[in-house]
Amino acid sequence: MRNSTLLVLGAGVAVMAAGMVMPGWLTFLLTLALAKGLVVMGLLLLMKAGLVSFGQGLYYCLGAYCVGVAGDYLETQNALFLMLIAVVVCVALAAVIGLLLCRYRDIFFAMFSMAFSMILYGVLVKSSAFGSSDGFNVKPPLLFGWTPTGEPGPLMAYGLAVTAVTVVGIFVWNYLRSPMGYAGEAVRENEIRVEYLGSSVRRIIYIKYLLAAAMAGLGGGITALAAGHIDPEMAYWTTSGEFVFIALMGGTGHVAGPVIGAVLFELIRTYAFQISPYTWQMILGIALLAIILYLPKGVWSLVERFTKEKTS
Amino acid sequence: MITSFVKKSTLAGLLVASAVAQPVLAADEYKLGLVTFLSGGAAGPFGVPAKNAADLVLETLNAGGLPAPYNMKGINGRTIKPVYVDEAGGATKQASELRNLVERQGVDSVVGYISSGDCLAVPAVAEELKTLTVLFDCGTPRVFEDSSYQYVFRTGPTATMDNVAASHYIKEMFPKLDSVSGINQNYSFGHESWADFNGSLNKLIPNVEVTTKQFPKIYAGQYGAEISALMVNSANVIHSSFWGGDMEAFLLQGSARGLFEDQTAVLTTGESAMYRLEGQIPEGTILGGRGPFGIYAPDNALNRWFREAYIARFETAPTYPAYKMVQGIFGLKLATEKAAEKVKGQPTTEDVVSAFENLVYEGPGGTVSMNMGNGHQASMEMVYGRYSHKSGEPSVTDVRRYPAACVNPPEGMSSIEWIEKGMPGAKCN
Structure with missing residues (x-):
C-alpha cells in the first residue's frame, strides 16, 4: 500500500513537471479536466453505494461562486484560502441537504439532487448582482502572492489541480479500502443486512454525500480560478449530466477512472470541435456509445483486463 | 474483445493524428478564427446568418471584389483562411477553445461571440495570449465598463x-x-x-x-x-x-x-x-x-453590394447578425491595413491594436465609431x-x-x- 501511494505521488510530480513543457492549451484543458475529475471522484463514492446524483453541479457551482464572491469581497487571490472557503461552504450546505437526501434511493435520489442544483441555478439567474446568466470574472490565483512564472498564468491553476487530484486521489483510494469504503458496496447490495450488522445505512450515505460535496466544491473552485469566469450554467442539470457521462466513460471500478474519463472526455470534445464544428455532439455521443458497448465498465476496465492477464 | 480494442485504438489514433497534423501554412495566408453559434437555439436566428455573411465576405475579399475602401485583396494582401468554431458549450468551454484556436491552430486573430457570457469570459484569455479579438455581436455593456483590455475590441454597439x-x-x-x-x-x-x-x-x-x-x-x-x-x-x-x-x-x-x-x-x-x-x-x-442594420441600413454602395450578394446567394435578406459580422471583419481589415501603411512588411498585433483604437469607419450599416471604452467599443x-x-x-x-x-x-x-x-x-x- 505504501508503494502505491509513493507511485501516485511520483506520478503527480511527473504530471506537474510535464506542465512546464506542455503547450498552454493542453495545460488549460488538463486543469479543467482534472477539476472535473475531482467532482466525478465524489460521484464515484456515491455510485459505489448505488446512488446516482444528477445534482453534483450544485456543489461544483457553489464552490466556484464561493471562490468568485469571496475573492471579490475579501479582495484576495490566495488560492488555498479561497478553496478552503469553497469546501467549507459546500460541506455546510451538504450537511443540511444531505439529511433529507440520504433518505432516498434510486431515481428519487437522482431527481431530488437535480432539483436542488436547479434551485441554485434559478436563484443565480435572478440575481443581477452576480451578473445573472452572464456570470462574472474571477481573478487568477496566487499562492500567498507567489506564482510559478512571476505573473498570473494557467500554470498556477494547473499546479493546484494536480496537487488536489493527487491528494484527494490517495485519500479516496485508501478510503475505498477502509471499512467505511466497503460499506458503500454493502449498502448497494443489501441495506437490511448492513443494518443487521450494526451499521447505520443513513450515516454511511450521509458521510459519502458530504465527501462528494467537498470534492465537487473543490473542483468548482479550481475551475473558477483556472477559467477566470463563472456563470450559473455550472449548476444547470446538463453540467451534472456531464459528470455522470464522465463517470460512465472512465468507469467506477477505480479512483483513476474518473480522472482518465475526464481527460478523455475533454480531449475528445476539443478535437471534435476542431474536426467537425457542426456535428461535434455526434462524435461525443458515438464515443460514449462505443464505450458502453465495448467497455461496459469504462475505460479503466482495459487496465484491469491487462493486469489480470499478466498475473494469471 | 482484443480485436475490437485494436480497431478502436487505431480509430482513435487516426483521429488524434489527423488533428495534430498541422497544415502547412503559406506565408501569405491570414488565418482568421470565427466563433458563432453553429448549434443550439441561437444558431438559427444569429449564428448561421453571421456565418453565411462571413463566408460571403471572406470569399469576395479574397477575390478582391469589394467596393472601396475594402478593395485590397484579403487582409492587407494576405488571403484569409477561416477557421470556424461552434460557440456552444458555455463560457468556460469558449475560454478553452480560444486557447486552442490560438495555440493549436495558430490563428492570426479572432472575430466572434454572440453570447454576452462568452464575451465576458474570453477577453482575459485574449489578453494573456496577446491575440487581437473582435467581439461582433454580444450586447452587454459590462465588457468594457467593468474592465479595460488592450487586445479586445467590440465593433457592435451595446444593448x-x-x-x-x-x-x-x-x-x-x-x-x-x-x-x-x-x-x-x-x-x-x-x-x-x-x-x-x-x-x-x-x-x-x-x-x-x-x-x-x-x-x-x-x-x-x-x-x-x-x-x-x-x-x-x-x-x-x-x-x-x-x-x-x-x-x-x-x-x-x-x-x-x-x-x-x-x-x-x-x-x-x-x-x-x-x-x-x-x-x-x-x-x-x-x-x-x-x-x-437590415432594413434600417443606409443606402450606400457597401450596403447595396452586401444586400444584393447575400440575397442572391442565400435567398433571404441579411438580418442584423449578418451585418454585425461584416462590420467586425471590416474593422479588423481596415485597422490592419492602416497599421501596414506605417511599417515595412506585415504589421505586428500591437501596431494593429493602436490603429484600431478610436478608428472611425464605414460598414454596410453606416458609420462605426470606436469611441467608447478607451477606443475599444463601437458606438452607432x-x-x-x-x-x-x-x-x-x-x-x-x-x-x-x-x-x-x-x-x-x-x-x-x-x-x-x-x-x-x-x-x-x-x-x-
Missing part, C-alpha cells in the same frame, strides 16, 4: 442603446402614454433590457405605470400564462427583448389570442424575424434591429420603425434615427449610472 432609443421612440409615438408592460426572457439579456427600458422611460416620461412584467424561461416556447397576464393587465405598449424561436412563438400565440389588437409591441430584436414572419407580425409593431446610431405589410412586402414606416450620442452614455460612465442620473449629456436633435 443599452436599443432600450434607451425604444423609450425615446415610444415617447414620440405615444404622446398620451400612461402604461407599459414587459415580457423578457429570464436571463441576463432579458433582465438588463427591461431594466434599461424601464429606467430610461421613467426619466423621459415620469409616472408611467408598469402594469406587469413577465420573465418566462428562455426557450420556453409556450407563453399561454404570460399572454393572459399581459391581456388582463393591459397597457399601451408591451416591451419585449425576445429573440429567435421565443419571439416567433410569442408573436404567433399572442396574435391568435388578440393580444396585439389594442396593445402595441416593441420588439427590440424584431428586425431579425421580419422576413421569416412577414405575414404574422401585426401592423404597427415597433421593430428594432440592434443598430442601423440607433433606429426604430413600425412594421407595415400594406404594400405586400415587409417594410417599416415612421422610421426615426437617434444619433449615437443620444442613446449611449458618455465615455467613462457606466450605462446603469447614466440612466439612473437621467441620461446627462445626451445629444438628441
Whole structure:
C-alpha cells in the first residue's frame, strides 16, 4: 500500500513537471479536466453505494461562486484560502441537504439532487448582482502572492489541480479500502443486512454525500480560478449530466477512472470541435456509445483486463 | 474483445493524428478564427446568418471584389483562411477553445461571440495570449465598463442603446402614454433590457405605470400564462427583448389570442424575424434591429453590394447578425491595413491594436465609431420603425434615427449610472 501511494505521488510530480513543457492549451484543458475529475471522484463514492446524483453541479457551482464572491469581497487571490472557503461552504450546505437526501434511493435520489442544483441555478439567474446568466470574472490565483512564472498564468491553476487530484486521489483510494469504503458496496447490495450488522445505512450515505460535496466544491473552485469566469450554467442539470457521462466513460471500478474519463472526455470534445464544428455532439455521443458497448465498465476496465492477464 | 480494442485504438489514433497534423501554412495566408453559434437555439436566428455573411465576405475579399475602401485583396494582401468554431458549450468551454484556436491552430486573430457570457469570459484569455479579438455581436455593456483590455475590441454597439432609443421612440409615438408592460426572457439579456427600458422611460416620461412584467424561461416556447397576464393587465405598449424561436412563438400565440389588437409591441430584436414572419407580425409593431442594420441600413454602395450578394446567394435578406459580422471583419481589415501603411512588411498585433483604437469607419450599416471604452467599443446610431405589410412586402414606416450620442452614455460612465442620473449629456436633435 505504501508503494502505491509513493507511485501516485511520483506520478503527480511527473504530471506537474510535464506542465512546464506542455503547450498552454493542453495545460488549460488538463486543469479543467482534472477539476472535473475531482467532482466525478465524489460521484464515484456515491455510485459505489448505488446512488446516482444528477445534482453534483450544485456543489461544483457553489464552490466556484464561493471562490468568485469571496475573492471579490475579501479582495484576495490566495488560492488555498479561497478553496478552503469553497469546501467549507459546500460541506455546510451538504450537511443540511444531505439529511433529507440520504433518505432516498434510486431515481428519487437522482431527481431530488437535480432539483436542488436547479434551485441554485434559478436563484443565480435572478440575481443581477452576480451578473445573472452572464456570470462574472474571477481573478487568477496566487499562492500567498507567489506564482510559478512571476505573473498570473494557467500554470498556477494547473499546479493546484494536480496537487488536489493527487491528494484527494490517495485519500479516496485508501478510503475505498477502509471499512467505511466497503460499506458503500454493502449498502448497494443489501441495506437490511448492513443494518443487521450494526451499521447505520443513513450515516454511511450521509458521510459519502458530504465527501462528494467537498470534492465537487473543490473542483468548482479550481475551475473558477483556472477559467477566470463563472456563470450559473455550472449548476444547470446538463453540467451534472456531464459528470455522470464522465463517470460512465472512465468507469467506477477505480479512483483513476474518473480522472482518465475526464481527460478523455475533454480531449475528445476539443478535437471534435476542431474536426467537425457542426456535428461535434455526434462524435461525443458515438464515443460514449462505443464505450458502453465495448467497455461496459469504462475505460479503466482495459487496465484491469491487462493486469489480470499478466498475473494469471 | 482484443480485436475490437485494436480497431478502436487505431480509430482513435487516426483521429488524434489527423488533428495534430498541422497544415502547412503559406506565408501569405491570414488565418482568421470565427466563433458563432453553429448549434443550439441561437444558431438559427444569429449564428448561421453571421456565418453565411462571413463566408460571403471572406470569399469576395479574397477575390478582391469589394467596393472601396475594402478593395485590397484579403487582409492587407494576405488571403484569409477561416477557421470556424461552434460557440456552444458555455463560457468556460469558449475560454478553452480560444486557447486552442490560438495555440493549436495558430490563428492570426479572432472575430466572434454572440453570447454576452462568452464575451465576458474570453477577453482575459485574449489578453494573456496577446491575440487581437473582435467581439461582433454580444450586447452587454459590462465588457468594457467593468474592465479595460488592450487586445479586445467590440465593433457592435451595446444593448443599452436599443432600450434607451425604444423609450425615446415610444415617447414620440405615444404622446398620451400612461402604461407599459414587459415580457423578457429570464436571463441576463432579458433582465438588463427591461431594466434599461424601464429606467430610461421613467426619466423621459415620469409616472408611467408598469402594469406587469413577465420573465418566462428562455426557450420556453409556450407563453399561454404570460399572454393572459399581459391581456388582463393591459397597457399601451408591451416591451419585449425576445429573440429567435421565443419571439416567433410569442408573436404567433399572442396574435391568435388578440393580444396585439389594442396593445402595441416593441420588439427590440424584431428586425431579425421580419422576413421569416412577414405575414404574422401585426401592423404597427415597433421593430428594432440592434443598430442601423437590415432594413434600417443606409443606402450606400457597401450596403447595396452586401444586400444584393447575400440575397442572391442565400435567398433571404441579411438580418442584423449578418451585418454585425461584416462590420467586425471590416474593422479588423481596415485597422490592419492602416497599421501596414506605417511599417515595412506585415504589421505586428500591437501596431494593429493602436490603429484600431478610436478608428472611425464605414460598414454596410453606416458609420462605426470606436469611441467608447478607451477606443475599444463601437458606438452607432440607433433606429426604430413600425412594421407595415400594406404594400405586400415587409417594410417599416415612421422610421426615426437617434444619433449615437443620444442613446449611449458618455465615455467613462457606466450605462446603469447614466440612466439612473437621467441620461446627462445626451445629444438628441
